[in-house]
Amino acid sequence: MSRHLLAIRQLEPTEIRELLNLARDFKKRVVAGQDTTVKTRRAIGLLLFENSTRTRVSFEQAASYLGHRTVNFSGAGSSMRKGETLKDTILTLRFERLEALVMRHPAAGAAALAAKDFGSPVINAGDGQHEHPTQALGDALTIMERKGGLDGLVVAIVGDVNHSRVARSNAWLLTKMGAEVRFVGPRTLMPSNPAKLPGSVYYDLRTGVADADVIMCLRLQRERMDDGLLTSVGEYRRQYQVTRSVLRSANQDVLVMHPGPLNRGVEIDDSTADGANSAIADQVSNGIFVRMAALHWVFEEAKVAAGGKA
Amino acid sequence: MRTLLRNGRILDPSQDLDMVGNVLLEDAQIIELGPETSGDADRVIDCSGLWIAPGLVDMHTHLREPGQEHRETIRSGTMAGAAGGYTNLCCMPNTSPPLDNPALVDFILDRAASPDSGGIFVAPVGALTVGQEGEQLSDMAALKRAGVVAVSDEGNPIQNARVMMRAMETCLQIDLPIMAHCEEKSLSEGGCINEGTMSALLGLPGIPRTAEEIAVMRNGLLSLNTGCRLHVMRVSTWGTIEIIGRLKDLGAPVTCDVCPHHFILTEEEIGEFNPHFKTSPPLRTQVDLDIVMQGLAGGVIDAIASDHSPYASHEVSVPIEEAPFGGAALETTLGATLTYLTHPGVLSPLQTFRKLSTTPTEILRLDAGTLRPAATAVAQIVLVDPNVEWSFDPQRTFSRGKNSPFAGAEFRGKVVMTMCGVEVYRDPLFDESRFATPVA
Numbered sequence: 163m164s165r166h167l168l169a170i171r172q173l174e175p176t177e178i179r180e181l182l183n184l185a186r187d188f189k190k191r192v193v194a195g196q197d198t199t200v201k202t203r204r205a206i207g208l209l210l211f212e213n214s215t216r217t218r219v220s221f222e223q224a225a226s227y228l229g230h231r232t233v234n235f236s237g238a239g240s241s242m243r244k245g246e247t248l249k250d251t252i253l254t255l256r257f258e259r260l261e262a263l264v265m266r267h268p269a270a271g272a273a274a275l276a277a278k279d280f281g282s283p284v285i286n287a288g289d290g291q292h293e294h295p296t297q298a299l300g301d302a303l304t305i306m307e308r309k310g311g312l313d314g315l316v317v318a319i320v321g322d323v324n325h326s327r328v329a330r331s332n333a334w335l336l337t338k339m340g341a342e343v344r345f346v347g348p349r350t351l352m353p354s355n356p357a358k359l360p361g362s363v364y365y366d367l368r369t370g371v372a373d374a375d376v377i378m379c380l381r382l383q384r385e386r387m388d389d390g391l392l393t394s395v396g397e398y399r400r401q402y403q404v405t406r407s408v409l410r411s412a413n414q415d416v417l418v419m420h421p422g423p424l425n426r427g428v429e430i431d432d433s434t435a436d437g438a439n440s441a442i443a444d445q446v447s448n449g450i451f452v453r454m455a456a457l458h459w460v461f462e463e464a465k466v467a468a469g470g471k472a
Numbered sequence: 473m474r475t476l477l478r479n480g481r482i483l484d485p486s487q488d489l490d491m492v493g494n495v496l497l498e499d500a501q502i503i504e505l506g507p508e509t510s511g512d513a514d515r516v517i518d519c520s521g522l523w524i525a526p527g528l529v530d531m532h533t534h535l536r537e538p539g540q541e542h543r544e545t546i547r548s549g550t551m552a553g554a555a556g557g558y559t560n561l562c563c564m565p566n567t568s569p570p571l572d573n574p575a576l577v578d579f580i581l582d583r584a585a586s587p588d589s590g591g592i593f594v595a596p597v598g599a600l601t602v603g604q605e606g607e608q609l610s611d612m613a614a615l616k617r618a619g620v621v622a623v624s625d626e627g628n629p630i631q632n633a634r635v636m637m638r639a640m641e642t643c644l645q646i647d648l649p650i651m652a653h654c655e656e657k658s659l660s661e662g663g664c665i666n667e668g669t670m671s672a673l674l675g676l677p678g679i680p681r682t683a684e685e686i687a688v689m690r691n692g693l694l695s696l697n698t699g700c701r702l703h704v705m706r707v708s709t710w711g712t713i714e715i716i717g718r719l720k721d722l723g724a725p726v727t728c729d730v731c732p733h734h735f736i737l738t739e740e741e742i743g744e745f746n747p748h749f750k751t752s753p754p755l756r757t758q759v760d761l762d763i764v765m766q767g768l769a770g771g772v773i774d775a776i777a778s779d780h781s782p783y784a785s786h787e788v789s790v791p792i793e794e795a796p797f798g799g800a801a802l803e804t805t806l807g808a809t810l811t812y813l814t815h816p817g818v819l820s821p822l823q824t825f826r827k828l829s830t831t832p833t834e835i836l837r838l839d840a841g842t843l844r845p846a847a848t849a850v851a852q853i854v855l856v857d858p859n860v861e862w863s864f865d866p867q868r869t870f871s872r873g874k875n876s877p878f879a880g881a882e883f884r885g886k887v888v889m890t891m892c893g894v895e896v897y898r899d900p901l902f903d904e905s906r907f908a909t910p911v912a
Binding site: 171247248249267269270271272274275289290291292293324325327330353354355357358359 | 677744789793
């Protein structure tokens with residue numbers, strides 16, 4: 163049985179800690195210019211059914227630091243456009259001798275489905291509105307570096323929670339590691355029944371971020387307005403934009419985060435995005451190290467399963 | 473040729489009959505039943521320990537032919553129906569093309585009557601609008617003359633209330649019931665599972681319960697006002713049951729059915745995105761299940777239907793968001809009903825067959841649902857072993873659809889023989905020693 167990284171919800175706190183420690187270690191070595199390549203070089207498939215330059219580049223960088231080869235597949239030119247099922251695509255990649263698959267897909271659960279047929283490790287790089295585990299790990303690493311840890315922190319996740327895989331993965335990770343999570347946003351962008359999600363719900367931004375240690379902005383998809391979920395971008399901006407004045411309700415050294423790409427002037431204003439509290443650049447950097455950790459971690463288990471001889 | 477079903481528990485809701493006795497058939501017809509039967513028989517089947525009931529009538533089957541034969545055919549579907557204890561299947565009109573003209577009705581009836589089909593009756597349900605597009609009413613009088621027993625737009629229900637009202641007025645005129653899948657699409661569009669804890673957890677687009685309830689209320693009020701017979705298919709929420717109860721109290725000619733997955737399974741079953749638990753309407757919550765049980769026991773829910781929705785396996789090996797709604801169910805509905813309703817005492821055995829056979833017969837005015845001698849064209853009988861324990865293996869069914877939320881489920885109670893004029897199905901586990909040919 164291969165080890166996969168499909169959802170933070172399925173991970174034990176010890177596994178999360180293990181991944182974060184690995185990432186920290188890789189970061190140290192990369193920054194120090196030490197060799198990070200592994201003995202067994204692998205062929206990693208990057209199967210992205212949604213356009214995502216930053217995730218692809220981040221995984222390519224991570225794989226390259228480890229000495230793995232990456233093979234890119236994009237949804238646009240794929241055989242699935244010719245009517246092939248996801249299952250057959252996955253089986254084909256399996257028989258093309260790819261040894262791990264990084265997958266992004268617009269449908270929730272797609273990575274889990276791929277994991278059933280692929281036979282080797284699968285890393286979920288975002289499945290619909292479900293989860294985006296490596297984003298959450300990168301965010302956690304960033305917070306830990308700036309705050310010293312996660313336990314006891316108050317984290318406000320602001321914006322379109324319902325449609326956000328970043329919000330779900332982060333909420334699971336942060337609460338599993340002892341932080342308090344608050345979801346902040348308009349009712350129309352909240353899950354209708356968030357009781358099972360690990361966090362409390364706030365509809366008012368200033369109450370939601372009161373005494374927060376971290377504010378995570380979520381990207382607002384403009385098409386939500388066409389769905390009737392927002393009356394206007396202007397109204398959203400008035401009520402939920404994270405600005406310097408909003409930061410005053412939070413802790414003084416509050417960390418401002420955003421998974422990118424940013425809608426400057428919508429969910430976050432310019433000066434906050436680039437200000438002293440912002441950790442947005444670190445999030446991008448750390449994305450590489452947690453992806454190195456993820457690629458290492460999924461193969462570690464394969465090694466154990468093979469009797470430690472790999 | 474005379475056949476004697478001897479010493480079984482006869483359960484006939486049409487006569488309020490629950491007794492141990494014999495049923496005597498001559499050729500394809502029941503000629504006598506009771507504690508003692510007179511006359512000789514050429515063949516005797518020992519039915520001790522078995523239930524003898526009217527063949528089941530399914531109000532909601534998809535036979536997929538014409539046009540979707542990779543999912544099911546009339547032959548495979550009727551064979552699965554016979555194996556599930558059914559002697560009548562009402563097939564839904566969302567074939568390709570949809571069943572909106574008499575020629576297609578003829579085609580289905582011909583296929584069903586063909587010697588290589590499953591040997592049971594098929595009662596087609598015609599499309600309510602042309603192409604099931606919800607706009608222009610189909611020629612329902614012609615469809616009725618061709619043999620449809622009801623009209624429905626099934627999973628593509630009429631959204632425009634004015635069109636629905638005109639449809640009801642027309643159906644009242646020609647005395648044809650409307651079978652309605654109630655769904656307000658503006659609320660459910662794009663949805664995948666129940667809007668609730670699981671949709672929040674898994675990031676799946678939800679279908680709110682109000683999408684069903686609003687449509688039930690609208691259609692129910694239109695039925696109350698027009699007088700048209702309305703049968704609400706596959707109810708799933710506690711609100712729907714409350715609304716239908718109220719409509720019935722008001723005197724609306726409304727009936728409804730429920731499918732086993734809606735009285736057994738909750739949204740939690742979706743687990744890690746299992747597409748076999750994606751149904752329409754979606755699986756709801758334990759609260760809904762509890763009220764559905766009350767609705768069954770209290771009589772608000774009139775019938776139990778299978779909602780047999782077979783798909784080819786490649787169609788369900790996809791992410792749940794892209795998977796179709798529904799599962800193959802003809803061979804699990806009786807087992808599921810006996811296990812979850814009859815044995816726990818929610819329904820008596822007689823009430824069970826009322827909901828599975830007699831009431832559907834009455835709603836759709838079919839020639840079925842009774843063991844009364846010579847009451848139907850041919851004898852329609854199911855023999856059930858109420859206590860045999862078995863596990864459902866979708867790979868070993870007659871249906872081409874192997875997608876089922878009950879794959880691997882354990883049931884207590886099973887069809888051992890189905891007769892529709894002649895024996896059309898016998899379970900491999902049926903003990904051959906039960907047959908005897910009397911010495912002259």
